[in-house]
Amino acid sequence: MTTPAEPFALPMADQPRVRSDAARNRDALLCTAARMVAEEGAQAVTMDRLAAEAGVGKGTIFRRFGNRCGVMTAVLDESEAHFQTSVMSGPPPLGPGAPAYERLRAFGVARLAATLQRIDLIEAAGGGRSHAAYTFGVLHVRHLLVELGVEGDLPLLAAALLAPLEVPLLRAQIEVQHLPVARLEAAWCDLADRVVGARDQARG
């Protein structure tokens, strides 16, 4: 947890001179929060307990992370960074090297799995991932759509492809309707087919 693991870390303006106690407390909070999430689930992380177990005051949490969602987002960013690395430089078909169409399908399936794996944490992080993490997904899908020669309003088309993978819908489909994940995967790939316009040529 020594590395904040910020996805798309901005080139920090100069050196805002982070005070050592601030950095130490931030690390302690992030580390403690991650452990609590791993051991007891996101729902068990209350701000009072987090402050107590990290050995800091409650006000410090809010100064560093703004609110509870901020804490959860920071914890989530760790695994989100892993995901982004897999997409940007991991093995195909998720990473580069595979045809764009295969990468798109792999992305949807991988993102679905990643979301389901941490669904409680993502929800605790405010229903959505951090803005940077979300933007990453849109940009990647948009990039693949360009490679596939899709024309239209690509940013919104990419957002529409990502929308069925958001937490509330997935939760309803899996926990209420009890749909198997394989069916969700298949349906997403079908959707991608239709958006790309590959329903007839690529899949038959």
Next chain:
Amino acid sequence: MTTPAEPFALPMADQPRVRSDAARNRDALLCTAARMVAEEGAQAVTMDRLAAEAGVGKGTIFRRFGNRCGVMTAVLDESEAHFQTSVMSGPPPLGPGAPAYERLRAFGVARLAATLQRIDLIEAAGGGRSHAAYTFGVLHVRHLLVELGVEGDLPLLAAALLAPLEVPLLRAQIEVQHLPVARLEAAWCDLADRVVGARDQARG
């Protein structure tokens, strides 16, 4: 507010003998909540204030509506019922009488507008509409897809079409990215085109 306006009202099992004071309090709460939402916005409706202004105890609210989301959902169901009526028996192209393809586009545009109009209330109602209201949308779209001869996993395809119209995404697109509504409408229609497979024949 004398009519609860339940969408898809179930054929109530016999007469559960709703006590008169219970019904009276329910009406008072619903009426007061609707007024507060209209006058001050959903975010201003705290349970304490609602109880005080409706002249009931706080416990009564939770007995009747379960939680805050339940209250908001009940308020929302009023306008949701209007929407459903427009779809089921209103004038075309939203209502019956127009070609299925026109109805689908009209549905998306109308739903987008309806969501934006009450976006705060919908969010306060738990991010999503009530289960019944959501199911209505899915069933309607699914029905139109059948009429259009679309094949595949229609329930999930319908859900995927509705997903980009959910509140969190719309909020980001409009309040953060400042995209004009017309562009969202156009993009949704384009998405529908692609899903239906009408991109080439019906629109050129």
Next chain:
DNA sequence: ATCCATTCCCGGACCATAGTCCGTTTCATC
């Protein structure tokens, strides 16, 4: 019509937890 017993509801005190505020403490620099 009145009374009684039962059932269900009422209501506000109480609890848990997110988030704020500001006097006190610590850090980095001179």
Next chain:
DNA sequence: GATGAAACGGACTATGGTCCGGGAATGGAT
């Protein structure tokens, strides 16, 4: 070591949600 700026921390507030003793509504018996 002095000093100003920044961070700390815990008491405080706001609010969603729970609990349970008291009381009203209802239906049957007299």
